Amino acid sequence: MAKNENTVMHERNIQSISTKQNYAKTFVKIGVYAFLMLMALIVLFPFYWMISSSLKSLSEYKLNVPTLWPKTIVLRNYAEAFTTANLGRLFANTAYVGIVSTLLSLVITVLSAFAFARLEFKGKNAMFAALLATMMIPGELFTITNYATINEFGWMNTFKVLIFPFLVSVFYIYLLRQNFMQIPNELYLAAKVDGCPDLKYLWKVMIPLALPTLISITILKMMGAWNSYVWPNLVANKKELQMITNGLRNSFTDAAGSVNYPVQMAAVAIVSAPLFLVFVFLRKYIMSGVSRSGIKG
């Protein structure tokens, strides 16, 4: 009897502990979600504020007590932003530089990665180590001389200067080489035996297999062009050549007028939109590329 009671007590105890644990679990779960929601809210807030502000009239924006959502939606801000910042021109310039440099960069990267992954030549390892070593040096160190060099070439204020200096990315070569190395060597040797030329093999076999990496590189490179600011600002700051970020920053600080914040926010929204679209559709590639690179753009 006593023994029996004991077991019952024990069972009860276990039960109460487990309900306690359940409570605690739920409590923690709620806490976790609350924390995540709060952080998500903070992360999203600037985007919300950008859109909300971009739709307000200037007088509504300047209200002492701000409205959370515009009372009257002013879409005209977007049209005005487009003309004030001359966004059409900036889009075209950026797209041109982005596309040309991405294409050239892909060709160079693929060829180099192929050479490092599949071909044997003297000094291959030393050369590869040398390339990796350059990755440790901050890009700002190159800027000074590159500034002088492109000046010497007479490239100041041309599109060339926005395309050529940064075509080769050691990191992308490294990334793609790793990817190529995973493709079994037998495929290559078999192709050799069949008398298939290198380039054809590269095109038919390796590129399709490494496609995800190539897409990642393409997106990151395009995003790089879209976000580049410092170098263009130094070497190609003429209106006809301006890239989107430079134009955006300058057209709202150079202006003689006081800042029209809603229009400015509209311009920011327009500039941010393509990045979001790319992100929505190609999230997987961006995330996988990014997690390996640790660099922005």
Add this chain to the structure above:
Amino acid sequence: MVDSKHQWKAWLYLSPAIVLLLVFTVWPIINTVRMAFMDGYNGLAIIGGAEFEFGIANFQRVLGLSSFKNSLYNTMLLCVLTVPISTLLALLIAVALNSIKWLQKGLQTIFFLPYVTNSIAIGMVFAAMFNIVGNMGTDGNDIIITAGIINNILGVFGIEPINWINAGSAYWANITVMVVYIVWNALPFKILVLLGGLQSINKQYYEAAKVDSTPRWRVFTRITVPLLSPMIAYVVITGFIGGFKEYSSIVGIFGEDMGPAGAPGRLNTIVGYIYDALPKMNYGVASAAALILFGIIFVVTMINMQVSKKRVHY
């Protein structure tokens, strides 16, 4: 496999990369070192026939300049503040994300959003959020037309409007805004990497902990953090490297003046300092500053690697 045809071909494939690297990477390295050791090297003076003495005068000058010291201080301060804060926050978010199922994908996407933005453009949004429209910096004669959404939100908690970035704003206020923005910007990458790391941790460790009914906190400090340490080391190192090159986030918020009205240059960084010297053709000083930056990054990376060698649990 090594035949002469391949040798030739390999170099052919590599040639575009090699040519570009020689011109835009290798030569700059050599030239930067050369210019850094030529006293007062200036692009204009060299046309005028000036000769420069060889020595370390540029380094001495740069290190003695108050403007450079100021830049160095700002850079270090931002690094020291933002890297730990963003890493810790990212770690908490990643662990939280990893512990839930419902909404995980959606939240993960939201947390990644800041990554796909333009740091100048969104900097302008942050500036607008902190900006007071009006006339600031007077003695009780300030005119506030609208205090900015951040001040409005703080106002709900009874906090008087703070002059964050306008004329007369305090240094700590400027730095606070920069820290908020830089952390916001740095979170996505760190969350992505840490979450990736968490998801690859073997579930058995946690099962074992469950059996022993180890408290959550101990699980976190004794299992999660050690197992995640390579990833943490990685985000810390990249965080420091990025932090020492901080520039465009400040341009985003304060514009190229690198400071609030009345104090331009107050928030300048090492990279900003280098860029300022370029249009004046002061290549010698700029090169010295760039080498110092490289030195700092190199040392910090090495220290980090040493520390992680001892601490990181592979």
Add this chain to the structure above:
Amino acid sequence: MRKRIVAFLLVMTMLLSFGALAGCGGKKATTANFEVPEVGYDGSEVTIYFDHTMGANLQEVLNLHIAEFNKLYPNIHIVHEQVGNYDDVRDNIAVELTVGNQPNLAYCYPDHVALYNISKQVVTLDSLIDSDIVVTRADGTTEILGLTQEQKDDFIAGYYNEGKQFGDGLMYTLPMSKSTEVLYYNKTFFDANGLTVPTTWDELEALCQKIKTIDPNSIPLGYDSEANWFITMCEQKNSPYTSATGEHFVFDNETNREFVAEFREWYKSGYITTQEILGSYTSELFKSTDTTRSYMSIGSSAGATHQRPTKGEDGKYPFEVGIATIPQADASNPKVISQGPSLCLFQSENPQETVAAWLFMKYLTTNVEFQAEFGMASGYVPVLKSVAENEAYAAFIANADGGDYIAALSAKRCLEQESAYYTSPAFVGSSDARDAVGLLLQTCLVENGDTDAVLDKAFKEALTSCREGS
């Protein structure tokens, strides 16, 4: 792999140090003194590149006169380009100089010339000005290559002498068009409230106080350029600012600290703002119809049209603008800054190019019609006395009012104070001094804390930054 990387870095470092040792030494030096070819201009085909900041309407005037010039010299082809603003011109040319790719002729400010001079590529004009070589023009007439006494005398003396303020007595520039700072005031508001235009800074302070009581939400005065304000105050109080010789930076003294402290008090009382503090030209505040506005604005006389409010729906200006001389320390001895572009010549391989560029430069600066038309189109003041007698220009000035013809009103005020113009010395570092005092004034206005401490810190920092250079 890591060992390899480290080894590679070591080898690189060693190589680099050798490269560094071997790589010293400068390029060729060239003398700045231009030797005029014995034949003067020989009529050969040359192309002259001219960098400036003219907008489309001014280029129209320029193009018309290039056509006129080409009637005289058909073989001198002028290629001109708007490079952006003055700073863009400076930055571009500085870069181009390092590779010998500079234009022949350019818009310049004295500070820019001091910078270019590091490269010794600016042509000194003395030998050209003094040359009496006779040049035959395409229409059969002749002129001497240099300037006649008459031409020299026609320049407004203050402007002409600006070209020699480089400490070595040599002439580097000729004035192109000039402007100064003027006080724009809301005449309608002044009349309605019975306010008088201030002639001294003391009057201005009293006036600001009065305006603040009438409209507490206003910032009575906006001053566009902090640097100009500081430098002009030095000039007006006859207190040191910079010196071309000896110790360059002499602006840290009691008098200067005193006026800065005074302005600080004004700022803290909400009387004034400046361009950098406001974040836009102060004309924006002056023209504004919002609650916060200003009733006075001190800015460039060439920017008069920007100080005029936009017409309302009734087709009328919301208020009339008045223009006056800026307030003075001593109204009987007024001082106003002389600004606006000059022209300078650069060395080129072919001396004929230099001579041809000189001929064009001379045309632009001494041709009365061009100076008159350019003045009317730009709002800048012509640099020749005889322009005042030009019919079209005289009619333009006669039309002056505070509305549609505000540019004429501004030009008229400028001409009235011709004798008050001053310039400050230019030397390597003079632009640093300018930047430093502008920043100093800004900081002293807004920085919080004890006035003496703030001033002391700001003056010391300004001095350090000047001495350190950049």
